[in-house]
Amino acid sequence: MTTFDFAPLWRSSIGFDRLFNLVDAAQRANEETFPMYNIERVGDDRYQISLALAGFSPDNISVTAEQNVLTVEGRKDEQHRDFVYQGISGRAFKRQFNLEEHVQVTGAHFDNGLLQIGLIREVPEVMKPRKIEIGRSDQQRVEKLPSQAA
Template sequence: MRTNLDFSPLFRSSIGFERMLNALETASRAETVDNWPPYDIVKTGDDEYRIAMAVAGFSREELAITQEQNMLIVSGQKTDSEDVQYLHRGIAARFQRQFELADHVKVVDAGLVNGLLTIGLKHEMPEQLKPRQIEIATVQARPKAEPKPIEAGKHAA
């Protein structure tokens, strides 16, 4: 039994969290029938991650890794030879796997060794978004204003 969650109350009371709430809503609706190719996501440091994906049978030329804004797309397409007649085809000839990335996560490297595709990711916070120390300056006291003398001859009514 699957329960669909309603995130609309959160949309009404939060500002700036639309992307996260949309991701939660999408994840709650997602079907998990597509489980090939198998993969691992590992946190290797404070701001570093690695995706390891088993892509046995695919060569480097048949794989593509694309990063579009906050989406990482890994795809593979085998080149078919026209002169082969299959009686049964159970080995995948193509795939596409998508990973949603947080803001400022960049792909730093990728490698293919023994059928294992490894993609290195790093969360690189821009300098303007990093916390910074604000120096407190010493402020000299202002001289007190001298009271102005009341002019003689002018009286209040």
């Protein structure tokens, strides 16, 4: 695994904290494998995250959206069972997804062992590109700069 040392950048950069934190979180996320998930684009500005949570119930799962981070946590009640073989994981987990500033969570649905979380990207009108009309004038408005004699 390749790791990056951002210390030189921290010393000489201002305002890039979030970017460095995202890169660091992405490196750590590659190490985690549970639970498995998909991120799907379902429209121009709509997304869906699906997490495979076999053995969990909606009561064991918590979904929290705070600032630019979506957190999904799961914890099963401790039950003593005598498994001959246990292939379905029941361990506690915490999975975080970094969201762009204008991405909002629209809801969550649990069905057949899949937790599906809907997301929408809503860019405010002031940040959207807009067409600027160019006015016409019957008169030419050319301002001459005063000439500077040497």
